[in-house]
Amino acid sequence: MEDVNIVEQITLSDYKYGFISDIENDTAPKGLSEDTVRFISEKKKEPKFMLDWRLKAYRYWLKMKEPEWANVKYPPIDYQDIYYYAAPKNSSEGPKSLEEVDPEIRKTFEKLGIPLAEQQKLAGIAVDAVLDSVSVATTFKGKLSELGIIFCSMSDAVQNHPDLIEKYIGTVVPSTDNYFAALNSAVFSDGSFCYIPKGVRCPMELSTYFRINAKSSGQFERTLIVAEEGAYVSYLEGCSAPMRDENQLHAAVVELIAEKNAEIKYSTVQNWYPGDKEGKGGIYNFVTKRGMCRGDNSKISWTQVETGSAITWKYPSCILKGDNSVGEFYSVALTNNYQQADTGTKMMHLGKNTKSRIVSKGISAGKSQNSYRGLVSVNTKATNSRNYSQCDSLLIGDKCGAHTFPYIDIGNKSSVVEHEATTSKISDDIIFYCNQRGISTEDAVGLIVNGYAKEVLNQLPMEFAVEAQKLLAISLEGSVG
Amino acid sequence: MAGELINNILSNFYEFENKLNGSRLSAVHTIRKDALDKFKLIGFPTAKNEEWKFSNPGFVHNHNFELSLNGNDEKITQEIVNQYKFENLDEHLLVFVNGFYSARLSDVKPKKRHIIIGSFAEAIERNSVELLAYFGKFADYNNNGFSALNTAFAQDGAFILIPDGTVVERPIRLLFITDAREQSVLTMPRNLIIAGECSQFKIVETSHTIGSQPCFNNVVSEIVMDFSSNVEYYNIQNNNENSYYVGTTQVSQQRGSIFTGTTITLKGNYIRNNLNSLLDAEACETNYNGLYFVGGNSFVDNHTLIDHAKPNCNSNEVYKGILNDKANVVFNGKIIVRPDAQKTNAFQTNRNILLTDDAKIHTKPQLEIFADDVKCSHGATSGYLDRDSLFYLRSRGIGEEMAKTLLLNAFASEVLEKINIAELRDMVKSYIANKLIQDDVYFCDVLDQLK
Numbered sequence: 001m002e003d004v005n006i007v008e009q010i011t012l013s014d015y016k017y018g019f020i021s022d023i024e025n026d027t028a029p030k031g032l033s034e035d036t037v038r039f040i041s042e043k044k045k046e047p048k049f050m051l052d053w054r055l056k057a058y059r060y061w062l063k064m065k066e067p068e069w070a071n072v073k074y075p076p077i078d079y080q081d082i083y084y085y086a087a088p089k090n091s092s093e094g095p096k097s098l099e100e101v102d103p104e105i106r107k108t109f110e111k112l113g114i115p116l117a118e119q120q121k122l123a124g125i126a127v128d129a130v131l132d133s134v135s136v137a138t139t140f141k142g143k144l145s146e147l148g149i150i151f152c153s154m155s156d157a158v159q160n161h162p163d164l165i166e167k168y169i170g171t172v173v174p175s176t177d178n179y180f181a182a183l184n185s186a187v188f189s190d191g192s193f194c195y196i197p198k199g200v201r202c203p204m205e206l207s208t209y210f211r212i213n214a215k216s217s218g219q220f221e222r223t224l225i226v227a228e229e230g231a232y233v234s235y236l237e238g239c240s241a242p243m244r245d246e247n248q249l250h251a252a253v254v255e256l257i258a259e260k261n262a263e264i265k266y267s268t269v270q271n272w273y274p275g276d277k278e279g280k281g282g283i284y285n286f287v288t289k290r291g292m293c294r295g296d297n298s299k300i301s302w303t304q305v306e307t308g309s310a311i312t313w314k315y316p317s318c319i320l321k322g323d324n325s326v327g328e329f330y331s332v333a334l335t336n337n338y339q340q341a342d343t344g345t346k347m348m349h350l351g352k353n354t355k356s357r358i359v360s361k362g363i364s365a366g367k368s369q370n371s372y373r374g375l376v377s378v379n380t381k382a383t384n385s386r387n388y389s390q391c392d393s394l395l396i397g398d399k400c401g402a403h404t405f406p407y408i409d410i411g412n413k414s415s416v417v418e419h420e421a422t423t424s425k426i427s428d429d430i431i432f433y434c435n436q437r438g439i440s441t442e443d444a445v446g447l448i449v450n451g452y453a454k455e456v457l458n459q460l461p462m463e464f465a466v467e468a469q470k471l472l473a474i475s476l477e478g479s480v481g
Numbered sequence: 482m483a484g485e486l487i488n489n490i491l492s493n494f495y496e497f498e499n500k501l502n503g504s505r506l507s508a509v510h511t512i513r514k515d516a517l518d519k520f521k522l523i524g525f526p527t528a529k530n531e532e533w534k535f536s537n538p539g540f541v542h543n544h545n546f547e548l549s550l551n552g553n554d555e556k557i558t559q560e561i562v563n564q565y566k567f568e569n570l571d572e573h574l575l576v577f578v579n580g581f582y583s584a585r586l587s588d589v590k591p592k593k594r595h596i597i598i599g600s601f602a603e604a605i606e607r608n609s610v611e612l613l614a615y616f617g618k619f620a621d622y623n624n625n626g627f628s629a630l631n632t633a634f635a636q637d638g639a640f641i642l643i644p645d646g647t648v649v650e651r652p653i654r655l656l657f658i659t660d661a662r663e664q665s666v667l668t669m670p671r672n673l674i675i676a677g678e679c680s681q682f683k684i685v686e687t688s689h690t691i692g693s694q695p696c697f698n699n700v701v702s703e704i705v706m707d708f709s710s711n712v713e714y715y716n717i718q719n720n721n722e723n724s725y726y727v728g729t730t731q732v733s734q735q736r737g738s739i740f741t742g743t744t745i746t747l748k749g750n751y752i753r754n755n756l757n758s759l760l761d762a763e764a765c766e767t768n769y770n771g772l773y774f775v776g777g778n779s780f781v782d783n784h785t786l787i788d789h790a791k792p793n794c795n796s797n798e799v800y801k802g803i804l805n806d807k808a809n810v811v812f813n814g815k816i817i818v819r820p821d822a823q824k825t826n827a828f829q830t831n832r833n834i835l836l837t838d839d840a841k842i843h844t845k846p847q848l849e850i851f852a853d854d855v856k857c858s859h860g861a862t863s864g865y866l867d868r869d870s871l872f873y874l875r876s877r878g879i880g881e882e883m884a885k886t887l888l889l890n891a892f893a894s895e896v897l898e899k900i901n902i903a904e905l906r907d908m909v910k911s912y913i914a915n916k917l918i919q920d921d922v923y924f925c926d927v928l929d930q931l932k
Contacts, residue, residue, distance in 0.1 A: 069531070380838055395853035398823070408844045408861055413835035416864035423850050423857040 031080040034058060037186050040085045044155045044189075047162050057175035057185030064179045070342040071371040071403055072311050074284065077249060084187045084220070144202075150195040151206055154222055157193035164195060168226055172255040172292045172319070180251040181288040184220045188253070191222035196231035196262075205461055207236040221252040227262035229295065234265040236464060250309070252287045260295025260322065265303070267460050269468050272308035274475070279338025279367075282310025289316035293325035293351075301328040302345065303459040305468040307475040310339060315373065317346035320354035320382075327356040330456040332468075334449075334475050335368030335400070344374035344391075344405075349382040349415070358389035361453050364400035365476055371403040376419070380411040387416075393423040394452055396445065396476070446473040486542055487524065491517075493548050494633060500550070509605055509635070512617040516632035525626045535811045535843045536753055536782040538627075540725050544695045546667035552581025552602075552637060556660055557691075562586050565656055565689050570904040572654040572685070573598050579659055580668035580698075581637045590651060597642040598653055601671055604640040611642055611675050619703045620731040625755070627727045631669045631701040638670035638700075641684070645677035645707070652683040652715075652902050657700070661723070662692030672702035676710035676738070683713040683902060690724045695750075697725040704730065709737040713901060716754070717909065719747040722777060729755040736762035743900060745909055746773040746781050747916075757786040760794045769798040772896040774913055776805030786815045789822040798829040801896050803889055804840035812844040814859065820851040829859040834866065834892060886917040 029036070037058050041051040066077075144151050150161060158165050175185035196202055227233055250272065256264050266289075275282025285308075291300035302316040312335075318327030329345040347356035356376065364370035372391045393402035404421050426448050434444035450457070450469055457465050494517055504510060528537035557578050566574070575598065576586035582600030589598050597604075604612045622629035639655050659666050674684065690696045706712055718726065726749055732740050742756050758767045773781050787796045800812055816827045833842045846859035866888050874884035893913055900906040 380841075383838070393848075393850065395850065395855075398820070398853045400853065401849070401851040403850065404846075404848045404859070406846060406861070408842070408863065410833070410835060410842045410844075410863040412838040413840065413865050414838075416862070418860070418862045418864075419844075419846065420860040421846070421848060421858060423848060423855060425853040425855070 030083055032082070032084055032187065036084050040187055040189060043085065044158065046155075046158050049162070049166055050158055053170065053175065054186050057182050058187075060176045061179070061182035061186055064182055066179050070313050071369065071373070071405075072313060072340040072342050074311055074340075077284070079183075082249060085189050143204075147200050147203070148197040149200060149202055150193065152193055154188070154191040154193050154224070157224075161193070161195070164226070165193070165224070168224055168255070168257060169222075170255075172257060172290050173253050173288050178288060180286040181253050184222060184251045184253045184288070188220045188222040191224070191252070193223075194225040194233065194235065196227045196233045198228040199230040200228075201231065202233040205234045205236055219248075219250050219252070223252070223254040224257075225255070225264055225266070226257045227259060227264050227298075229259045230261045231259075232263045234461065235267070236461060237266070237268045248283050250283050250285045250287070254287070254289040254316075256291030256300055258291065258293050258295065258298035258300050258325075261297045262295065263299040263301075264291065265301045266291070266316070267303040267464055269305045269460070269464050269471065270308050270312075271471055273310075274308050274339050275310040275337065277337050279310070282339070283308065284311045285309035285314065286311075287314035289314060290319065291317065291327070292319045293322050293327065293354075295325075296322040296351070297324045298322050299326040299328075301330075301459070303330045303456065304332070305453075305456070305460065305464075305471065306331070306333040306341060306343060307471045312339075312341040312343050315344050315346055317348070318356065319348045319350065320356065320385075321350045323351040324353045325351055326354070329356075329358045329360070330459045331360045332363070332453040332456045332472070333360070333370060333372075334363040334472055335365065335370045336475050337366040337368060339366075339368040341369070342371040342373055344372045346375040347377070347387060349376075349378040349385040349387070351382060353384045354382055355386045357387070358391065359455055360389075360391040361456055362391070362393040362402055363396065363449055363452070363472075363476075364393065364402050365396040367399045369401045369403070371405060372421075373405040375407040375409070376417055377407075377409040378411055378415045378417065383412055383414045385412075385415040385417075387418065389417075389419040391419075391421045392452075393421070394449070395423065395425045445476060449473075449476060486546075487521075490548070490630065491521075493550065497550050497634065497636075504605075507605075508613055509616060513633050513635060516617070516622045516629045519622055520626055520629035520633055523624070523626050523629065532784065532813075535809075536751075536780065538727065538751070538753070540751055541697070544665050544697070546665050546695070546697050548634070548667040548669070549579045549581075550636075552578060552583065554578040554581070554583035554586060556662075557583070557586060557658060559586065561658065561691060562656070565658070565687065567904050567908050570652065570902070572652045573649075574654045574656060575600075575639055577638065577655070577657045577670055579666055580657070580670040582639075592649070593647060595644045596647060596649065597640060599640055601638040601640045601673060602636055604673070605636075609640070612640065612673060615673060615675065615703060615705050619705065619733045619759070620701050620729055625729065627699050628701050628729050631671055631699050631729075634669045635671035635701075636669075639672040639674070641673070642675045643677055643680040643682050645679060647677065647680045649680075649682035652685050652905070655684065655686045657686070657688040657698065659688070659690045659696040659698060659724070660692060661690050661694035661696040663694070665695040665697075667697045667699065669699045669701075672700070674702065674704045674712070676704070676706045676712050678708045679710060680707070681711040683715070685715045685717065685902070685905060687717045688720050688724070688726060690721050693721075693723060695723045695725065698727070700726070700728040702728070702730045704732045704740070706732065706734045706738040706740060708735050710735075711739045713741045713743070715743045715745070715900065715902070715905065717745045717747075717905070718749055718752055719912070720749045722748070722750055724749050725751040727753045727755075730757065732756075732758040732767075734758060734760050734762065734765040734767065737764045739766045739768075741768040741770070741899075743896070744769075744771045744783065745896075746771075746775060746783075747912065748775065748777075749779055749781070751780045753782045753784070755784045755786075757788070758796075759788045759790060760796070761790050763791050763793045765791075765794045767794070767796040768899075769796075769800070770896045770899045771800035772893055773800075773802040773810060774805075774893065774916070775802075775808040775810065778807050780809045782811040782813070784811075784813045784815075786817070787827065789816070789818045789825045789827060791819075792821065792823045792825065794822070794825055796827045799896060800831045801893060802831075802833045802842070803836065803893065804833060804842060805836045807837070807839040809841045810843070812842070812861075813847065814845070815847040815849070816857060816859070818850045818852050818855050818857065822852050823854040825852065825855040825857070827855070827857045831859075831861040832892075833861075833863040834889070835863060836865075882918075886914065889917055890914060
């Protein structure tokens with residue numbers, strides 16, 4: 001019953017993370033040109049290879065066309081009407097300790113529910129807080145560096161570990177991969193970099209919060225995680241953005257690299273501002289996430305809970321290159337009101353005995369459209385591969401849509417691939433059962449949805465699982481009755 | 482090359498038009514001209530088109546297909562026709578040579594008055610009201626170049642009209658013979674099948690090529706089903722290695738009608754089946770059964786679309802496949818549940834067994850659902866023969882090859898058992914059983930796996 005109370009509390013609230021913190025910005029002029037790219041690179045004091053890489057991506061991007069195949073509709077984006085760089089002004093010198101962090105920013109995080117001071121004490125989580133493109137606080141650095149783990153912002157990494165960046169950046173998601181990846185490669189402002197050396201098991205869950213703050217600034221984050229042979233890391237990413245009337249573009253790139261026997265677990269709870277009940281405003285979230293199981297016996301696991309953004313367009317994928325490597329994808333995507341989501345995964349089986357598992361739970365309510373789009377491809381050489389996919393859709397209300405577009409390409413005889421999908425609504429019987437026991441219809445729906453998503457929520461680390469449950473309930477507010 | 486073929490087609494069309502004389506202004510020809518304009522606009526599909534992503538019909542440009550504008554059945558003897566008949570099957574036989582109806586070779590048994598089992602050309606000639614009402618209304622030619630082309634050249638094919646309350650016991654057989662002994666041929670038969678209220682009948686379509694030149698059959702069938710009618714449509718595809726086939730079957734269903742489409746694909750170079758049903762009224766039922774058992778370099782693409790436009794309809798779809806040698810198979814099953822099509826039940830399965838590492842399967846079971854009170858599911862699997870089952874059989878003294886044949890037969894039988902014409906079922910079953918035994922060499926690889 002405690003859960004129900006939480007749901008009750010939250011359903012009464014509106015989007016509670018919708019606030020704007022008042023911080024001065026050091027902003028690049030609006031619009032995108034080679035000068036913008038140079039400006040960003042210069043601001044970040046990047047070595048030459050990085051600037052060249054960015055320019056190459058930018059020039060390629062100019063030749064590309066915005067893709068149209070996704071099952072989403074939105075007005076055309078004016079790429080010249082976006083600020084590509086916005087950083088909190090007093091960060092130019094970089095804070096060295098928590099006390100140096102801008103009090104405004106600290107307040108922001110407190111409202112978000114992650115006061116840094118407390119977070120530090122909460123053993124097991126190091127927060128690399130990202131507020132508007134520049135990392136402002138990094139904690140637990142010392143403890144991690146003892147083990148040789150590098151966990152820092154992308155801009156620090158470019159300056160301090162250029163060799164690693166040069167070696168790994170763009171190896172999983174090349175700058176020419178797709179329209180939004182190319183755009184990101186050209187103008188990415190910051191992000192996280194994480195390097196786990198050989199044989200090290202990262203003792204804590206690494207966590208980053210991304211936040212879009214300055215008005216009309218697209219956030220172009222780039223995350224790179226490398227797990228060397230035998231390493232293990234669990235990485236959490238949480239998203240929450242203030243309420244806006246204008247649509248904001250978020251085109252991030254995440255690259256994961258797992259060497260031999262390494263394991264990476266990547267979890268996301270995504271709560272971008274989804275727009276109001278009339279479908280006005282909200283974030284466009286066009287993200288390229290891809291992991292490469294480069295070595296034998298490596299494993300990459302994606303877990304995502306999507307409740308936010310007006311339009312979600314992302315496919316966390318695994319390239320299973322090493323023999324016996326494993327890819328997993330667990331997803332809950334919830335859409336309400338006028339939200340649109342086109343999400344899913346790609347599992348590319350290249351090595352022998354590779355295994356993958358896909359569990360996708362879509363929930364659509366209101367007038368939203370929710371699509372699962374996935375690819376399981378088994379190369380001729382990927383003998384004895386195994387895939388199991390399950391994608392279920394739950395429909396709440398008769399104005400929403402649920403779609404599945406699974407592509408399955410099999411190229412050898414010894415692999416076994418299974419795919420199943422179901423679509424259903426919450427049956428009247430179940431609602432009646434709950435009503436009978438004094439649970440209101442709205443609470444009953446919350447209960448059922450949480451039960452339905454449990455298989456995925458179980459994959460999340462504790463703290464996130466609780467937050468995710470609350471989020472599901474908040475997002476469904478007003479969809480029943 | 483591409484331009485050349487299209488130029489040929491255009492000059493063919495003007496030649497065809499010139500022959501028409503008086504009927505050039507007819508309603509049918511207006512549709513043809515419209516379809517030709519559409520074809521000029523869209524041309525043949527390419528791999529860039531999502532619907533043709535894996536089934537690039539590049540072959541149309543690689544061969545010099547000659548379109549015949551006149552029927553000529555002189556070179557086809559009764560013996561040739563006889564060899565394509567099913568044993569012991571009492572049927573209404575309609576024979577088409579290069580897409581044109583041959584009255585001489587056909588054998589329509591005595592039937593009740595008002596039943597029409599005849600040719601499309603004849604229906605045009607006598608200005609059939611039904612033909613004018615339905616021709617070109619269902620098979621969409623705006624997005625599909627092949628349908629547009631077929632519509633532009635719609636001259637002959639089958640025209641079947643079963644009036645209200647009539648049950649036709651004998652299966653109606655559409656036998657398409659392509660004479661490719663001298664040159665490569667392009668045929669474009671156009672079929673229109675109209676089922677009156679509460680009528681019931683079965684149709685069996687087969688295509689055969691004689692001669693070794695390449696041939697391309699571009700077939701479009703429209704099936705219009707009235708209240709509570711029941712149509713079973715069988716398409717048995719067992720043509721030679723040089724045959725190319727693109728078939729579009731569009732079914733439009735009215736209240737309470739039941740359509741069962743069975744597609745058995747055994748041989749052919751390139752086969753593309755578009756099977757589409759529009760459930761345009763309540764309480765309709767659609768059943769699709771498919772079996773593809775192909776080897777060699779065959780390419781088979783089954784594209785199905787079940788469009789639930791109205792509430793309270795059911796659909797069931799089962800496609801199974803056994804892939805041998807270098808067979809390349811595509812299955813794309815789309816189910817759309819329109820807004821307000823509540824209480825829809827739609828189920829779909831696609832199961833595949835790959836016997837070699839060179840075979841490839843691309844499957845895409847696709848659901849697009851806009852209504853909430855529905856039960857929809859789909860499943861797709863791909864794998865090899867179950868080791869435990871094989872072991873079970875072998876531990877009981879059944880030889881390896883026999884055990885495999887048994888298992889594959891069992892796998893296929895789910896679809897085969899649904900064939901309601903006993904003679905046809907036996908024919909397909911024995912064909913598959915024979916082929917499995919003949920081809921037992923293929924299974925040695927699988928054996929290695931087990932050791």
